[in-house]
Amino acid sequence: MSRHGNIKRILPALAEKLGDRLSVSEAVRQHHGTSLTYLAPALPEAVAFAHSTEEVSHIIRLCNEADVPVMAFGTGTSLEGHFLATEGGLCIDLSGMDKIVSIHAEDLDATVEAGVTREDLNHALRDMGLFFPIDPGANASLGGMTATRASGTNAVRYGTMRDNVLSLTAVMADGEIIRTKGRAKKSAAGYDLNALLTGSEGTLGIIMEITLKLYGIPEAMSAAVCHFEDLESAVKTVVETIQTGIPVARIELADALQMSLINKYSELDYAAKPTLFLEFHGSEQSVREQAEIVGEIAAGQGSGDFRWASRTEDRNKLWKARHDAFYAVQANHPGKDFWATDVCVPISRLTDCIMQTYDDIEKTGLVAPLVGHVGDGNFHLTLVFDKKDPAQVNRIEAFNGRLVERALKLEGTSTGEHGIGIGKKKFMTLEHGPALHYMQAIKKALDPKNILNPGKIFDLED
């Protein structure tokens, strides 16, 4: 049963609460119902620009009572349609909740509102000699990153959001405000609601504040790129580096096609060959040691020389180019559509998974540049296509299905970091088997009317 229209009953109450921070304009709804990627837009019926947790609590109570779907929105950079309003309802835009609530340098933690972006936080931390490492490609909001259990280039060393959310505040489906933990580094007191809400994609609660772990900026950092004659040699270098236990801070792969696009977009002159982007953190001596060992491993796989970036501005330029990989694909294919997908496998299976996928790309005849957080066994493809051509859409859908099946067969997962959203729902049974039933039971228990981001991660049986 569609719930479109239910919102009408509460629009006056919402308008009274929010004033001009409630919008029903077509342009605003378009912006909040259109994602970066291949999925069709699905517009909310109204957008609320929230300013406080108490306000969101009030809004959710109204929506719950009137059976109105609620989607949270940060920067709109998620890649599997997480915020699309497929059943209409209210979008709550949290970008105005951008206060850094507290920084406890002595405990290495900071508490931020959901709308603070990762770059904002790092800007505030820099003078204190601290940083927050998790860095998905986009300058995403920390609320969105928590909701999708995001990771990025540093995860190989510092973990993902799963590992770095110390505590959070959320508004639940009934409007109740909860905090999942105190600030102690560990706790054995009851169920880990903190981990349950992290990665729940807005379906169990709206994340309002997050207490994050921080790290001291290392004494020394240096970055390098090096290219290989073939993809397999690059991947084998990664696998050997990880298995040797080198604590690399970053070890990222881009294939030849992706490198040529990065070169054009970021005006660089790297070789258009399979390439690793590396970064080492530690003391001067340990950074030197790590780089030497990885250099030897790479040379054993026939790599070119390391091109070093030790000055901060050179390192920043290098990582900006890597982070802009998706935008580089977009800019080089005007008029095309893009399907970003990612899978993750145990490191021992990574070479197999990538080489089989490469064969498949070739056989299927796709344009599909590859990048990846390969130190985690995680890689991404940006599939370039024309969504108006049903044959292309079918081909890509079938390819994506084979990719996920391959990763699962190799004991991996359908997504290392993008999340499920709408795009990967159909693989949940294959991945989780009977465990899916218990996820659904939790959802029903915590959100009996299914108002929080309905239709994401899984559909509910009736």
Added chain:
Amino acid sequence: MSRHGNIKRILPALAEKLGDRLSVSEAVRQHHGTSLTYLAPALPEAVAFAHSTEEVSHIIRLCNEADVPVMAFGTGTSLEGHFLATEGGLCIDLSGMDKIVSIHAEDLDATVEAGVTREDLNHALRDMGLFFPIDPGANASLGGMTATRASGTNAVRYGTMRDNVLSLTAVMADGEIIRTKGRAKKSAAGYDLNALLTGSEGTLGIIMEITLKLYGIPEAMSAAVCHFEDLESAVKTVVETIQTGIPVARIELADALQMSLINKYSELDYAAKPTLFLEFHGSEQSVREQAEIVGEIAAGQGSGDFRWASRTEDRNKLWKARHDAFYAVQANHPGKDFWATDVCVPISRLTDCIMQTYDDIEKTGLVAPLVGHVGDGNFHLTLVFDKKDPAQVNRIEAFNGRLVERALKLEGTSTGEHGIGIGKKKFMTLEHGPALHYMQAIKKALDPKNILNPGKIFDLED
């Protein structure tokens, strides 16, 4: 309504399935219904010695149908009454499920059955140059350690069970067998059932197999003890070490009373003064560097000299003495009872929390030796008393309540690692506020008949 007696209906079916691996003998039931600590014994009506996950699934189906409580049992070393059969029912002893299922050295993970102990696993790993770091005092089973989200002396460097369980297999209340994840290092595919089951104390599912993260044995390790003239100086050394970002592998505190008991029990001659036990892991050079810096910090607080243990057997002896701290208290107080408690606070609050607690111990007139994983902000007291003396019991209960309130006021938790069990249920509302309601909702959704370890962590409202 008591459920004692419900088991009679299924005893014949259990006996048929298990043969002589089902016991109703008084001695066996005593063993499985008596904990190490102050809580009154509560005996199960029968004990099943399980040999496979499928068998446990079959047993749980029978129990669920007949409304029979089920408690899992590993080594019986938990400290808050986790396995006590307060409503009768069936204890499932998993100690016979002691197979190491697989070791993937190249992926740094191992899959074990629930009954494998931490020492068994490390014994199997040693020749491969790998180890598993989590080490509660007892040689506990890895199933029990997962169920209680255990940690130990290495957690300051390697995290707790929360951070080191990659995946697990569990039997749910309806008998269904689920696996929470594949073996990929990270996943963003759906709710984190892995983290939800870890620390759920057997109330959401019976943990049957666990896939754990492993670590390479460091190139160099060295350990040391050093004493201080007063407790505050020792604690300040810890806080400064952590805040300086030294990656200490272990930094453990014992107070003067605890040291005198350790000396007697383990036949050692350390100074009976507040003492830190330290361990450093890394390359030869980095171990030297770390030790130097910590040495300077300690000297600044007036420490005695470091007494080094670099040979493996000396290190083992040192840590065995530390792990036996609880047994040392027991052995030195024959005929007494023991109440082990722990709390955890942010590191910046640790000095305050310990010094206020020390005042309280003195004012209350308790015998309460202190040890702690102080690098995590976590410390333990073993309260020595006579449980037949109601005045002593009351005094200790009141003291424990003040301890928890103090930790919570300092943004900490009622337990860093022992868990809630029965002993700390009464603090759940104070710690979690409205969040407790959602834990209860999850429990009801996943175990509608409340057969899995009922009455632990929290009571359910009717």
